[in-house]
Amino acid sequence: MESNMSNAIPLCERSSREKGMVCIFGTGDFGRALGGKMLQCGYNVVYGSRNPEHSNLVPKGAEVLSHQEAAQRSSVIFLAIHREHYAFLKELTDVLDGKVLVDVSNNLKLNQYPESNAEYAAQLVPGAEVVKAFNTVSAWALQSGTLDASRQVFVCGQDIKSKQMVMEIARTLGLTPLDQGSLMVANEVENYPLQLFPMWRIPMYISTALAVLIFLYCVIIEVIYNYVNAGEDATYSIMISIPNRVFPIVSLILLALVYLAGVIAAFIQLYKGSKYSRFPDWLDKWMLCRKQLGLVALAYAFLHVIYTLVIPIRYYVRWWMNNYVITQIKNNSTAPFDTSYAWRSDGYLAPGILGFFFYVLLGITSLPSVSNIVNWREFRFVQSKLGYLTLMLCTGHTLIYGWDRFIYGPYYRWHLPPAFVLSLIIPCTVLCLKLFLILPCVDRTIVHIRQGWERHPKIPVPSMCENGKTTV
Ligand code: NAP
Numbered sequence: 001m002e003s004n005m006s007n008a009i010p011l012c013e014r015s016s017r018e019k020g021m022v023c024i025f026g027t028g029d030f031g032r033a034l035g036g037k038m039l040q041c042g043y044n045v046v047y048g049s050r051n052p053e054h055s056n057l058v059p060k061g062a063e064v065l066s067h068q069e070a071a072q073r074s075s076v077i078f079l080a081i082h083r084e085h086y087a088f089l090k091e092l093t094d095v096l097d098g099k100v101l102v103d104v105s106n107n108l109k110l111n112q113y114p115e116s117n118a119e120y121a122a123q124l125v126p127g128a129e130v131v132k133a134f135n136t137v138s139a140w141a142l143q144s145g146t147l148d149a150s151r152q153v154f155v156c157g158q159d160i161k162s163k164q165m166v167m168e169i170a171r172t173l174g175l176t177p178l179d180q181g182s183l184m185v186a187n188e189v190e191n192y193p194l195q196l197f198p199m200w201r202i203p204m205y206i207s208t209a210l211a212v213l214i215f216l217y218c219v220i221i222e223v224i225y226n227y228v229n230a231g232e233d234a235t236y237s238i239m240i241s242i243p244n245r246v247f248p249i250v251s252l253i254l255l256a257l258v259y260l261a262g263v264i265a266a267f268i269q270l271y272k273g274s275k276y277s278r279f280p281d282w283l284d285k286w287m288l289c290r291k292q293l294g295l296v297a298l299a300y301a302f303l304h305v306i307y308t309l310v311i312p313i314r315y316y317v318r319w320w321m322n323n324y325v326i327t328q329i330k331n332n333s334t335a336p337f338d339t340s341y342a343w344r345s346d347g348y349l350a351p352g353i354l355g356f357f358f359y360v361l362l363g364i365t366s367l368p369s370v371s372n373i374v375n376w377r378e379f380r381f382v383q384s385k386l387g388y389l390t391l392m393l394c395t396g397h398t399l400i401y402g403w404d405r406f407i408y409g410p411y412y413r414w415h416l417p418p419a420f421v422l423s424l425i426i427p428c429t430v431l432c433l434k435l436f437l438i439l440p441c442v443d444r445t446i447v448h449i450r451q452g453w454e455r456h457p458k459i460p461v462p463s464m465c466e467n468g469k470t471t472v
Pocket of ligand 1: 025026027028029030031048049050051055079080081082083085088104105106107134135136137138139140
C-alpha cells in the first residue's frame with residue numbers, strides 16, 4: 001500500500017490550483033463526460049483502457065494508457081465500466097492495493113444481483129478502498145454543466161478518508177455529495193436511478209382510479225339517465241360540467257385519505273396499547289406517501305378552481321341566463337331577492353375559498369425549501385392542525401353545496417345518490433374519528449403511548465416497595 005500511494009499525493013492535500021491526477025477506467029460515455037468535467041475543474045486525467053492506442057474520443061488534455069499504467073499514476077480510480085466486465089480487476093489487485101476505487105455503475109433492474117456492484121468490486125480487489133458514488137449523475141448532466149439536472153452525489157463506503165476524498169472531488173465538480181454510510185447501503189444507492197417516482201405511484205393510481213370511477217358514475221346519472229328518461233342530449237356536459245364535479249370530489253377524498261392513515265395508526269396504537277409493534281405494511285406505505293397524496297389532492301383542487309372560473313363564459317351558461325332574462329321580460333315578471341338563497345350561496349363559496357387558501361398553504365409548506373426552514377413543531381402545526389382545518393372547510397363547502405339536495409328526490413336518479421354525497425363519506429368518517437381521538441381521555445392515552453408507555457410491557461416495569469427498594 002505504501003509503495004502505491006507514495007508517488008500519488010492525496011488529492012485533498014493538493015493546492016486549489018493543482019488538483020492532482022485522477023484515473024478513470026473506461027473511455028465510454030460516462031468516463032469521457034466525467035474526465036471532461038474533471039479537466040475543466042483543474043484535475044489531470046489519465047484513462048485506463050483496453051485499447052489505449054484506439055481511444056481518440058477522449059477529452060483533449062487527457063492521457064490514455066493501459067489499466068495497469070494508468071492506475072499507477074493516481075490514488076483515486078473511477079471505474080466507469082459496466083459490472084459485467086469487472087473480472088479484469090482481479091489482475092490489477094497489486095496495483096490497486098490501498099487505492100480508492102470509485103464504483104459509478106448502475107444496473108438495468110432493481111436488485112439485479114445478490115450483492116451490490118460496489119461490494120462485488122470490493123470482493124474482486126480486497127486491498128482497495130471501494131467507494132460507491134456518482135451513479136446518480138448522468139453523462140449528459142456532466143457534459144451540460146450540471147445546471148439543469150440533479151446535483152446530488154450519494155456516497156457510501158467503509159473508509160471515511162476515502163469517502164471524504166471522493167466527496168471533495170464531487171464538490172470541486174460543482175456537485176453536492178451526501179454521505180449515505182457504509183458500503184452496505186450501496187445496493188440502495190444503486191437502486192436510486194432505477195426508481196420511477198416511487199412515492200408518487202400509489203397516489204397516482206388511487207387518484208386516477210377515483211377520477212375514472214366518479215366520471216363514469218356522473219356520466220350514468222347525468223348523461224345516460226337524461227337520455228333514457230327524457231331523450232335529452234346532455235353529452236356536452238362531459239367536457240366541463242362533469243369534470244368539474246369529478247375534480248373536487250377526488251380532491252376531497254384524497255385529502256381525507258391523507259388524514260385517514262394517521263387516524264387508523266392512532267386506533268391501532270390505542271388497541272395494542274403500545275407504539276412498539278409494527279404497523280401493517282400497507283399502512284406503512286400509505287403513511288409514507290401522504291405528502292404526495294396531499295399534493296395530488298391540491299392539483300385536483302386547482303383544476304376545480306380553474307374549471308369554476310370559466311363557468312360565466314360557457315355558451316350553455318350564457319344561453320341559460322339570456323333565456324331567463326328574456327323570459328322574465330316577456331312575462332313582465334321579476335324575481336324577488338331571496339336572502340336565504342344569498343346566504344346559502346355565499347356560505348357555500350366562503351369555506352371553499354378559505355379551504356383552497358389553506359390547501360395552497362399546506363402545499364407550499366411541504367416544499368423542501370420551505371419545510372427545511374420551519375422546526376418540527378411548526379411543520380406539525382401546519383400539516384396537522386391547518387390540515388384538519390382545510391379538511392373541515394372543504395367538507396363544509398360540500399355539505400352546504402348539498403343543502404336540500406341531500407333530501408331532494410329528483411337528485412336520486414335510478415335510486416343512486418348524487419356524486420357529491422359519495423365524496424362526503426370518507427371526509428365525514430375521518431372528522432368523526434378524529435373528534436373521538438381528541439376527547440381528553442383518549443388523547444391523554446395516545447400521548448402516553450407515543451411517549452413510550454405500554455399497556456402490557458414485555459419487560460416488567462420496576463415498582464417501588466414500601467421500604468424504598470425497587471421490585472419487578
Ligand atoms: P459505455 O459507453 O458502454 O462504456 C463502457 C466502457 O467500458 C467502454 O467504453 C470500455 O472502455 C469499457 N469496457 C467495455 N468492455 C470492457 C471489458 N470487457 N473489460 C474492460 N473494460 C471494458 O458505458 P457508460 O455509459 O460509459 O457507462 C459506464 C459505467 O458508468 C456503467 O457502469 C454505467 O452504469 C455507469 N453510469 C453511466 C451513466 C451514463 O449516463 N452513461 C450514468 C451513471 C453511471 P475502453 O474501451 O476504454 O476499455
